[in-house]
Amino acid sequence: MSGVVTLTDVVKKHGELVALDNVSLAFPRGRFVAVMGPSGSGKSTLLNCAAGLDTPTSGAVTIGGVDVTRLNETKRTELRRKHIGFVFQSYNLLPAVSVEHNITLPLRLAGLRPDPAWLRELVERVGLGGRLRHRPAELSGGQQQRAAIVRALAARPDVVFADEPTGALDLRSASQVLDLLRELVDDLGQTVVMVTHDPAAAARAHDTLVMADGRVVDLLSAPTASDLAQRLTQLTAVPEGAR
Numbered sequence: 570m571s572g573v574v575t576l577t578d579v580v581k582k583h584g585e586l587v588a589l590d591n592v593s594l595a596f597p598r599g600r601f602v603a604v605m606g607p608s609g610s611g612k613s614t615l616l617n618c619a620a621g622l623d624t625p626t627s628g629a630v631t632i633g634g635v636d637v638t639r640l641n642e643t644k645r646t647e648l649r650r651k652h653i654g655f656v657f658q659s660y661n662l663l664p665a666v667s668v669e670h671n672i673t674l675p676l677r678l679a680g681l682r683p684d685p686a687w688l689r690e691l692v693e694r695v696g697l698g699g700r701l702r703h704r705p706a707e708l709s710g711g712q713q714q715r716a717a718i719v720r721a722l723a724a725r726p727d728v729v730f731a732d733e734p735t736g737a738l739d740l741r742s743a744s745q746v747l748d749l750l751r752e753l754v755d756d757l758g759q760t761v762v763m764v765t766h767d768p769a770a771a772a773r774a775h776d777t778l779v780m781a782d783g784r785v786v787d788l789l790s791a792p793t794a795s796d797l798a799q800r801l802t803q804l805t806a807v808p809e810g811a812r
């Protein structure tokens with residue numbers, strides 16, 4: 570299966586509970602893919618396994634062609650630092666240091682040299698040129714999330730995983746963040762995988778993968794927010810006999 574990240578027959582169990590039930594898929598390079606599904610359907614588990622943060626019970630996960638399930642923890646951390654960017658709902662910026670320091674920290678941890686032209690392009694694109702010397706608390710939530718996106722992209726990762734990146738934002742800031750993620754894919758060829766509960770957010774991606782009970786039940790290309798809302802309602806509807 571080709572793709573920047575691939576999962577083959579991935580099973581993740583917590584005791585008896587099957588969180589991922591034999592999932593095989595590929596996240597293609599240069600696409601923006603949303604992951605949706607009811608609560609408990611396995612979205613975060615999928616993201617964590619795909620990003621090499623969690624180890625599947627069985628099956629293989631490759632990132633940039635390397636099977637991460639065969640690496641020890643040190644090698645996996647190294648691979649994550651160089652090849653994967655993360656964006657979280659809560660931004661996760663270090664409060665005591667400047668935005669600039671935050672943005673370049675993962676690069677330094679990975680032993681990589683910052684590329685000033687690339688960082689300048691990213692910072693200008695997200696409109697934070699005048700804010701680099703500020704501490705995160707001096708920025709709005711939307712600006713903090715945009716700084717977190719620059720941080721995720723600083724090392725030119727193979728893929729960025731975003732877990733509810735707009736969950737803490739007001740509508741306008743959320744919309745700016747989604748526009749930004751889409752532009753990074755369309756203009757700069759980045760690959761983004763985003764978990765979201767919001768059909769309007771997922772509709773800004775190219776494709777949406779829908780999960781239920783630990784399985785991928787749909788892969789929808791360019792769905793509308795209303796298509797997605799309807800699909801999720803079907804999945805969360807209580808069957809008549811169970812009422």
Ligand SMILES: Nc1ncnc2c1ncn2[C@@H]1O[C@H](COP(=O)(O)OP(=O)(O)OP(=O)(O)O)[C@@H](O)[C@H]1O
Nearest residue numbers: 583586587588606607608609610611612613614615
């Ligand atoms: N560490 C764990 N120990 C036990 N069960 C777990 C653990 N992590 C996840 N699970 C279970 O695995 C299933 C999938 O969880 P997961 O967090 O991936 O779902 P999700 O779709 O991301 O849910 P939500 O939308 O509520 O965040 C759930 O039933 C959850 O309770």
